Amino acid sequence: MRQQRLELADFRKSVVAVPPVAWTESLELNPAANAALVRHIEAGGISILLYGGNANLYHIDLGRFRALLDLLRETAGPSTAVIPSIGPDFGKMLDQAPIVRDKGFSDVMVLPTAFPARAAGIERGVGLVAEALGFGVILYIKQNNYIEPDQLERMVKAGSVRFVKYAVERANPEGDTYLSDIVAAIGAERVASGMGERPIHSHLMTYGLATYTSGAVCIAPAAALATLHAYRAGDLETAERLRAPFLEFERQRAEIDGFGVMHDAVTLSGIADMGPILPLLANIAKDKHETVAKCVKDLLDLEQACRAEGGQNSKV
Numbered sequence: 076m077r078q079q080r081l082e083l084a085d086f087r088k089s090v091v092a093v094p095p096v097a098w099t100e101s102l103e104l105n106p107a108a109n110a111a112l113v114r115h116i117e118a119g120g121i122s123i124l125l126y127g128g129n130a131n132l133y134h135i136d137l138g139r140f141r142a143l144l145d146l147l148r149e150t151a152g153p154s155t156a157v158i159p160s161i162g163p164d165f166g167k168m169l170d171q172a173p174i175v176r177d178k179g180f181s182d183v184m185v186l187p188t189a190f191p192a193r194a195a196g197i198e199r200g201v202g203l204v205a206e207a208l209g210f211g212v213i214l215y216i217k218q219n220n221y222i223e224p225d226q227l228e229r230m231v232k233a234g235s236v237r238f239v240k241y242a243v244e245r246a247n248p249e250g251d252t253y254l255s256d257i258v259a260a261i262g263a264e265r266v267a268s269g270m271g272e273r274p275i276h277s278h279l280m281t282y283g284l285a286t287y288t289s290g291a292v293c294i295a296p297a298a299a300l301a302t303l304h305a306y307r308a309g310d311l312e313t314a315e316r317l318r319a320p321f322l323e324f325e326r327q328r329a330e331i332d333g334f335g336v337m338h339d340a341v342t343l344s345g346i347a348d349m350g351p352i353l354p355l356l357a358n359i360a361k362d363k364h365e366t367v368a369k370c371v372k373d374l375l376d377l378e379q380a381c382r383a384e385g386g387q388n389s390k391v
């Protein structure tokens with residue numbers, strides 16, 4: 076695992092993969108399956124792994140959290156940054172902060188608490204958590220007006236927040252004034268589009284966000300990097316062509332279940348057997364496997380083509 080804290084420039088270099096976690100039937104960590112997924116993502120050129128929503132860290136207990144951090148520290152390659160997530164409630168964040176710090180992680184994301192939470196309480200709570208960690212966090216904003224832009228600016232100046240994962244759902248991501256206000260307050264270089272491929276055209280091109288996070292990247296990492304690079308180069312035709320199978324995958328996730336589809340898609344891809352998803356989430360029904368497997372195959376075909384053409388420099 077990379078030892079140095081991520082700098083803003085590092086986020087611009089990679090799409091952020093948001094992997095699920097593999098468990099055995101008795102809900103023990105599956106080291107071999109988790110390692111196989113990490114290796115696949117790294118082989119596609121991705122250098123940042125964010126264990127958060129898709130890993131279902133919302134529901135993880137402290138024992139499994141410790142074991143996961145040990146495994147990730149040992150498994151990730153020397154240039155791969157691993158960002159675990161803490162929370163979503165204040166008490167769990169405080170319990171997890173010393174574990175994160177003592178195990179040598181230097182970046183962490185705070186999961187969003189939708190209820191009950193108030194902006195002023197989030198500012199104070201995240202400040203205390205950052206103090207306990209000894210470094211500023213990545214704040215996951217998933218709700219409109221979760222935190223006011225001027226508060227966020229204060230938190231960045233105080234060092235309690237270093238980066239933001241922005242994932243507020245909009246029917247149309249253009250004209251998102253909350254996002255423009257956030258960007259005006261802390262700078263686009265501190266914000267990642269944080270909700271998969273659907274809004275990335277706007278988020279990268281209109282708002283100039285640093286990068287994007289995605290679950291599907293775990294299946295097609297080189298294709299995702301090629302997509303990011305095509306957007307950056309202004310080659311929108313290539314970017315849209317590359318994004319098409321990711322969008323179809325996201326459509327299936329929205330229709331069936333975003334978490335369950337992501338988890339089981341990795342198993343269906345043959346990359347690694349993820350086993351059961353940690354409760355309170357659930358695996359998808361068997362009768363959905365065929366549809367999901369078809370999307371996964373399209374992603375794998377694209378991945379193969381991108382790798383054959385040289386990964387991120389591909390014009391596939």
Ligand SMILES: N[C@@H](CC=O)C(=O)O
Nearest residue numbers: 093270271288289290
């Ligand atoms: N929820 C999105 C992005 C992750 O943070 C996904 O899973 O693709």
